[in-house]
Amino acid sequence: xxxxxxxxxxxxxxxxxxxxxxxxxxxxxxxxxxxxxxxxxxxxxxxxxxxxxxxxxxxxxxxxxxxxxxxxxxxxxxxxxxxxxxxxxxxxxxxxxxxxxxxxxxxxxxxxxxxxx
Amino acid sequence: xxxxxxxxxxxxxxxxxxxxxxxxxxxxxxxxxxxxxxxxxxxxxxxxxxxxxxxxxxxxxxxxxxxxxxxxxxxxxxxxxxxxxxxxxxxxxxxxxxxxxxxxxxxxxxxxxx
Numbered sequence: 482x483x484x485x486x487x488x489x490x491x492x493x494x495x496x497x498x499x500x501x502x503x504x505x506x507x508x509x510x511x512x513x514x515x516x517x518x519x520x521x522x523x524x525x526x527x528x529x530x531x532x533x534x535x536x537x538x539x540x541x542x543x544x545x546x547x548x549x550x551x552x553x554x555x556x557x558x559x560x561x562x563x564x565x566x567x568x569x570x571x572x573x574x575x576x577x578x579x580x581x582x583x584x585x586x587x588x589x590x591x592x593x594x595x596x597x598x
Numbered sequence: 599x600x601x602x603x604x605x606x607x608x609x610x611x612x613x614x615x616x617x618x619x620x621x622x623x624x625x626x627x628x629x630x631x632x633x634x635x636x637x638x639x640x641x642x643x644x645x646x647x648x649x650x651x652x653x654x655x656x657x658x659x660x661x662x663x664x665x666x667x668x669x670x671x672x673x674x675x676x677x678x679x680x681x682x683x684x685x686x687x688x689x690x691x692x693x694x695x696x697x698x699x700x701x702x703x704x705x706x707x708x709x710x711x712x
Contacts, residue, residue: 527703572641585643590639
């Protein structure tokens with residue numbers, strides 16, 4: 482089974498600064514999808530950004546970007562110009578393209594991000 | 599349109615009671631997933647439906663857990679004879695297509711077994 486590791490249980494960042502959240506994963510598949518989800522205290526998971534493994538270009542969504550290193554199996558999230566609303570738990574997730582797994586997500590244990598005013 | 603909704607949002611059950619958790623996916627979404635999220639952990643897969651068919655139930659922790667989606671829309675996760683270790687947040691997610699890469703999550707049901 483695929484495993485996803487987030488080695489930073491907690492991170493903090495000053496408002497307007499940049500922070501990077503780490504994620505590594507283990508897989509024998511060559512094609513897959515990676516995601517970062519945000520879970521605010523209300524608990525509804527919100528998609529932040531996604532990356533297809535076959536794409537070499539790193540995904541970017543406004544202030545959020547990833548550093549995808551396929552050989553190293555690393556998928557970090559960079560948040561630029563941090564805002565108070567970015568405070569949440571962030572989960573890295575892996576999804577296999579194989580339909581026999583039901584396309585389930587494998588999640589890391591999460592990183593709790595605090596934004597300091 | 600409306601997102602994924604779950605009810606109840608909070609449930610307290612005495613050990614040994616049966617509980618039923620409901621998920622209303624986004625209308626028209628083919629795939630539906632249930633996840634269990636223990637405190638301080640990431641969500642873990644429980645089961646998957648494609649329309650009304652339960653195609654994967656490999657994540658269900660015991661035969662006390664049962665899920666159904668009889669008409670291919672609303673789904674119910676039932677836990678019989680609840681135990682303290684069942685205390686967790688139960689998340690439901692849906693996606694438009696069977697192969698769609700994005701899942702939309704509901705707010706979850708926090709189950710506390712006393």
